[in-house]
Structures are given as structure tokens and as C-alpha cells.
Amino acid sequence: MDRRMTYDHIRYEKRGAVAVITYDKQERRNAWSPPLYRETERAIETANADDAIGAIVLTHEGPIFCAGTDFKAGPEVDPDTGKKLNIAQICMMQDTGWIHLLARSKPMIGAVHGAAIGLGVTQLLPMDIRIGGASSTWSFPFLSLGYMPELGCTALLPRLVGYGRALDICLTSQKLTAQEAKDIGLITRVVPDEQLLDEAIKVGETLAAAPRLQMRLTRELFQKNALEPDTNAYLRRETDAFIEMLRAIKKARDADTAKG
Known part of the structure; x- marks a missing residue:
């Protein structure tokens, strides 16, 4: 039987040796807010501390994996300094932010069957493996919205797809289909939507079985x-x-x- 933990914005469950973290804040399109980010961070740390877990899958409920930043969410107040921190400041902190968390975590797999938009894409770039459902889309609308790429995108995206493609994608605010994302190396697999989670867990079990x-x-x-x-x-x-x-x-x- 899967052991489950209670969260307000996500779900956490164990599938054999794989921890599955599921975004489930659909009324906010699973957009990153400080509470959702902190719950995800805590779930990853929970999986890291569990000797029975060898890999982590991050996926979602609803048609949108993550719509980027939840601009209606309030800031987080640092209990030590009283400083108000928005989600960008939190996830991009040096030494303790999202990229550092994933670097020291167990292997992570991103499994997307819907729309990954802006920060919804860049949060996946540091992961070990990214799998897309056939209907998934991958959007980089930063400049068209008056913003800029963030969360290490300007370093990590060129490593995956090449400098020229990365610049083209971001400067023109492209939206990619799953097949287009696979063709350029942004994701490595495309599977039918209904098979996505099973495929991600299967890959996770393979990673978990390694020494x-x-x-x-x-x-x-x-x-x-x-x-x-x-x-x-x-x-x-x-x-x-x-x-x-x-x-x-x-x-x-x-x-x-x-x-x-």
C-alpha cells in the first residue's frame, strides 16, 4: 500500500522505490507560489531522507503542469529578518534555491502531460530526465509578457538544446509541441498522455535499482x-x-x- 502524506497544494505518495510528487492547485493553474514551492521542497527532502526511495517523479493534475509564477500570491516573510520574499527570490537563492536542491537530491524525473509555461518549464531544466505526454506543450513567453528568462534558464537551456536554439526560443517567445521539444533535446521521451505516469515511474524504478x-x-x-x-x-x-x-x-x- 502506498504511504501518503497530507499537503495543501501537492500530493506525495510512494510507488515502490519511487516518490511521486503531484502539483494539485488547479484553481491557480499549479502556478508557483511560496506555499506551493515550500511544500514541493519539503516533499523532495522527505524523499531524500527515505532510504526506501531511489528516485523522484514530479507531475501534475489538470491540463496545466505549471503556469509559471502565481502573481496573486503574497510574499513569504523571512522569520529571521522580516524581509518579504517573492517566489523568484526564494527559488533563485544562491546555495539553497531550486537548482541547488535538485543537484543534491535523488534523481528527478519531470512528467508533463499538459502545458508547462515560463517558470513551469525552467523549473524542469535542472532535472535528470524530462518526459512529455503527447499533448504537452512547452512555452517560453517571457519577453512577450515583458519579463525575462529566469531560474537558470539562460545557462541550462543552451546546455540541452544548443546556444542558437535556446536564444531563438526565448527571444521569440516560442511555444513547442511535445514532438518539437523532443526533436531539439528539451525532453527525451514522448508517450501517450495516459501512459505518462506509468512510464515515468518505470524510469524511476530503473534509476532506483542502480547502486x-x-x-x-x-x-x-x-x-x-x-x-x-x-x-x-x-x-x-x-x-x-x-x-x-x-x-x-x-x-x-x-x-x-x-x-x-
Whole structure:
């Protein structure tokens, strides 16, 4: 039986070794507000602290994955400073914001069967895998609305689709179909909408079945080395990671020998 936790803006459940976080604030089109963001953050931390969980899926109820920023939502008041923080300030905090959270979390999969708009797309860019339902759309309307790309979009989107495409998409405020998003590398899979969650959980189970240390080290190497121009630097990181892995394997073997 799935263990469930109670939230006001999202749902959290366990499907085997996969935690599924579902946006469910449809009256606000699942737009990010400080409360929704904090609940999502807490759910991710809950999954990270659960040894039975090996991967996390983020998905949604309703026709819209996330409509971006909830501009009608009030700010969050910092209890220490009394400063009022809007959702952009919260999710883009250095060291503790969304990108940092995902970087140190268990593998994350974004599963979208509806519209991902603005911040609804950029929040998915740091994830390990993005899967789109056949009817999903991916919109970058920042400039057409008088805003600008945010949440690391100007760094992360070019890494996924290339500099030229990223600039074209953002400067012209493009809206992409699922197939168009897959063709350029924004997402890696397109499946029928009704199969989306099952496919995401299946992928999550595959990730969860991998050795945890090797999975963590591999993800860290990609995060640090993907754009590293220094050959010696990325080789050194790989060497250090292999040493850490081999030491862990030896420790486990020695422990098994001692038990025997």
C-alpha cells in the first residue's frame, strides 16, 4: 500500500522505490507560489531522507503542469529578518534555491502531460530526465509578457538544446509541441498522455535499482564536467570518483567477509 502524506497544494505518495510528487492547485493553474514551492521542497527532502526511495517523479493534475509564477500570491516573510520574499527570490537563492536542491537530491524525473509555461518549464531544466505526454506543450513567453528568462534558464537551456536554439526560443517567445521539444533535446521521451505516469515511474524504478553511490557520483560528474574546458580537471574528478567508488566496494566486501 502506498504511504501518503497530507499537503495543501501537492500530493506525495510512494510507488515502490519511487516518490511521486503531484502539483494539485488547479484553481491557480499549479502556478508557483511560496506555499506551493515550500511544500514541493519539503516533499523532495522527505524523499531524500527515505532510504526506501531511489528516485523522484514530479507531475501534475489538470491540463496545466505549471503556469509559471502565481502573481496573486503574497510574499513569504523571512522569520529571521522580516524581509518579504517573492517566489523568484526564494527559488533563485544562491546555495539553497531550486537548482541547488535538485543537484543534491535523488534523481528527478519531470512528467508533463499538459502545458508547462515560463517558470513551469525552467523549473524542469535542472532535472535528470524530462518526459512529455503527447499533448504537452512547452512555452517560453517571457519577453512577450515583458519579463525575462529566469531560474537558470539562460545557462541550462543552451546546455540541452544548443546556444542558437535556446536564444531563438526565448527571444521569440516560442511555444513547442511535445514532438518539437523532443526533436531539439528539451525532453527525451514522448508517450501517450495516459501512459505518462506509468512510464515515468518505470524510469524511476530503473534509476532506483542502480547502486546509490555510483548513481550519485555519476550525476555529480555530469553536473560538474559537462561544460568543463579543462581536460585535467574533468579527468581528475572522474579519477577521484572512481577511487571513492572502489573504496566503498572494498569496504562492503570486507564487511561481508567479516560476517562470513
